Amino acid sequence: MRVRAPLLALAATALLAAGAVVPSGIALGATNSRPVDVSVDTLLPRAPLPGSMLVIGGAVANTSGSAVPGVTVRLRVGEQPLADRSALAQVADGTITSTGTIIDGSRSAAIPALAPGQSIPFTITVPVDSLRFPSPGVYQILVEAQSDPGDGNRLRVGLIRTFLPWFPDPATTPITGLVTLWPLTETTAVDADGVLLSEQIPRAVAPGGRLRFLLDAAAAHSYKVTWVIDPALVQTLDSMADGYRVRRGTTVVAGVRPDDATNWLDDLRRVTQRADVMALPYAVPDDVALVRGGLPGDVVRSITTAASDTSAVIGRTVSSTLAWPPTGWVDSATLSTLTNAAPRGIVLSERQVSANVDFTPSGAVAIPGTAGSATAVIPDDVLSELLVAPHRTAGESLLDRQRLLAELAVIGEQITDSRTVVMAPPPRWTSTSAYLTELLADIGSVPWIRPVGLATLLGGQPSSVQRTIAPYTRQQRSGELSAAYISRIREAHRSTTLVGDVIAGSAATTVPLLGALARASSAAFRVDTIAGSQIIAGVRARTSKALTGVRIISRGSVTLPGDTGIIPISISNGLDTAVTVGLVLTAVPSVRLSTAPIAPFTIPAGATTLIEVSARVSGSDPVPLEVRLTSPTGDPFGIPAQLSVGSSAYSRAAAWVVGAAFAALVVLLAINAVRRIRSSRANARQVMRGDADSTITS
Incomplete structure (x- = not known):
């Protein structure tokens, strides 16, 4: 420090x-x-x-x-x-x-x-x-x-x-190239309906606001800095220009600063037309937390879409994206993800990527990756801290300004090779207006400093100085968005993807939802997750509501005419658009019921479809059956229907068995009666024969 x-x-x-x-x-x-x-x-x-x-x-x-x-x-x-x-x-x-x-x-x-x-x-x-x-x-x-x-x-x-x-001799003065990164970003707490959850962004671009001040401070020196712009910020401001809404407690009110948003964007477009400009990843996400939480695709998306999103708003081509992990520290998995996403550069902390040399090396170094190599941008710690130092008085400003000029002069004297170093504040930064304006004026006037754009630095040969990458620390991990928070984002992603799979032409629904989740993934919510959690909850509510009109209306019992038959299932689509769904039938126990495969099917808007499912049932008792709707890819949704499936075949078999048993009983009774009659007659003859013998004897 x-x-x-x-x-x-x-x-x-x-x-x-x-x-x-x-x-x-x-x-x-x-x-x-x-x-x-x-x-x-x-x-x-x-x-x-x-x-x-x-x-x-x-x-x-x-x-x-x-x-x-x-x-x-x-x-x-x-x-x-x-x-x-x-x-x-x-x-x-x-x-x-x-x-x-x-x-x-x-x-x-x-x-x-x-x-x-x-x-x-x-x-x-x-x-x-x-x-x-x-x-x-x-x-x-x-x-x-x-x-x-x-x-x-x-x-x-x-x-x-x-x-x-x-x-004393400007012609022989050693010159150091200086890249000054000028990030413009803000916490974009905006829900999927485009409603701002606070006045933070409007206040930031209003006269006296943080972003207004940063833009004004460098406006006259735009060629001396590299503007690094968050596409989520400029998209939000662009949408505010025609009027916007802000949530206040449980109500939503009209915003009162659309002109401030318009003026700020117009000034940004003007001062960056001929300047060096790069895009930040959308909403500046918490890269490490997302990768750790199983969402590396979100990190990649935030990088690959950033340049085009920024270009569309500021009215000029922005061809490159600069990845900027929170605090400049990454673990190996995140570094690999960032490298494979192929940003123009990755800002990493000098504390993590250190060089064991007795001079200040250039601020760009190649980092090997699985998809080739990326260039790490290593801001100089001392210069960067001087850029954002707080100042209560003009005297404090002067001391820091002289220190910064002296640091750059000494860097140039260290070795004969010309180098370019990087000065970068944190993405969400501020300083005092007079200090920054005077500092930028000095950078363009003293002979030992040459302003350089980041694109120029990255277009040259990276430093050959070997650097050591320190491991990601437990302290760094403790500052990430929590695992529970990332889990809620992941679940909201699943439900949004499900909506996209089920509803035809759902881009108008899912694109705002995915944008909201990208904003909720911002590292800005490391400090206070309340607004981020509100965004996530809003997405879950939207996705749940989007599919409530699709439901199974079949209930009760189904009796098959034999051990095989058809189970009729009716599905209603109450939405104003077609849906494509699947069905999953689960019997308890599963061995007692088997069904034919059910291919995904489409239900027109406002229609009800009857699906006939071929089934085979075993056993005489009814089988409990749960029927669930799924997306075409098999993800379940909605409330399952409970049915009971039985078979009449076992009732007829039981009747035949009872009839046969009764007939057998009748036969047995008849046989028994015949035997009794015969036995009785035999006994009678025996008695008569005995009486005759008695008469003769006497």
Whole structure:
């Protein structure tokens, strides 16, 4: 992380330790107390030449509780140029303590007494030749405030450091190419009906808004930057131009800023006509989360459609897309997906793709992939952080601007080969208008910086410096859109695809739904998923409603005339367009019912179709049957119908069995009766025979 150049002041206690006398009006405090705050808000010229005059202006302010007597300001310069970028960092963070050489004739007029809280401006004007720079390079400039209590013993009570590049011969000045990426994007919280879920976009393009300010800041310097435009943003603004709607709670109201959208788009078209322009992937998605969640196709689509979508709105050809993963970090699967999608370049963090060299390499490097290779765009961390640094005062702006100019000057001095580096803010960024405008003006005027378009950098030879790709970290993963959130997107995709498969000519329905899901996939919803979740829920509601008119109307029981027969199923299409569906029949248990395959069939708009399904049933009891509608590809939808299927064949068989059993019983009874009769007659004859024998004997 870059540390802002601090305001350095020597404490009164440190002065005592050095044997100095502290003026009676200054209260002694902690070691790092700052009796006088020195600020610099003017330093001209940015690129001084021999014979010119150096003007440094600013103010001294008493931050103590007591008056500071006899305050003067004078100039010091470093004795030697700063050797490298690490030396610049040491000056900025205060670890370099050298105070340089005093410049004669630079002392300002004395302020008799600087009251507590009082701030008084100063100006120092000296010939550049009086600085006596020994050689070209970047020097530290020190503005020192001193206090004189009247005894001639001046004490340092405030100090500030900044930088001044010195290249007396522009013809021999080392030049560094600079690509400045200028992303224009916003959280496109817009549902599938085109309703804005907040006023964020209208406010951003209104006078004083973030996007209005970014466009205005670079309007006069459009050739010095590469405009990187989110097609989701410009499509939204284009649709707003003729009027738009905004959701407020449970109601939808008319938007009040259509003219702001029109004006902003018109200005964008004007300033980008001859500039270097690339498209961002649609809505700048959370690439890693989508790939991890099984939606790599969404990442590819966001890239492959971006350039044409952007071209259609801004009225000029945009031929390239620049992939820009959140935070510039990717895992291997996402990098492979991005590479195969073939964007013109992929923005990756310098922290993940590092180079172990003692100079600053070019900002483009080839990355091998399964479909050839892609070019990674590696923004310089320090330059990029300076671009977006917050500024409360003109003095803070000047310090960061001088630091940035110094960084680029030192980069050019490192090796003899000319290089082009990249400066890029985060996609959703802001800064202060005056700072950006002045910085872009400086980039075009100092001799050691050459503005370069990204297309030019990517069209050249990538850097040959070997870089190491660090693994994707757990900390990076924790910032992604959650797995549950991505799962809801995936399910909404499934239902949208189903609508497209079922309904004829459904593009008018599905295209807005897919666009809404692409917007819901934006990395902008990493921080607050509420609006994204509302978009997803709206898509699910639309897809569910789209198919509610298609239903199975058959219910109850079906009896087959035998073990085989026809199951009639009626399907109603209450939609105003034809649908193509399939049917799936599931018996419980499945072994008791088999059906012939059912090919997908089309039902005209507003019609009912009867489908006759050939079936075979086993067993005497009715078989429970679930009937479901599916898409032509087999995805189920709607509420299943419950039927019961039986067979009359088993009833007739049972009747024959009962009849046969009854007949057999009758036969058995008859046989038994005959046997009884015969037995009875035999017994009678036996009795008669016995009686006869008894008579004879007697």
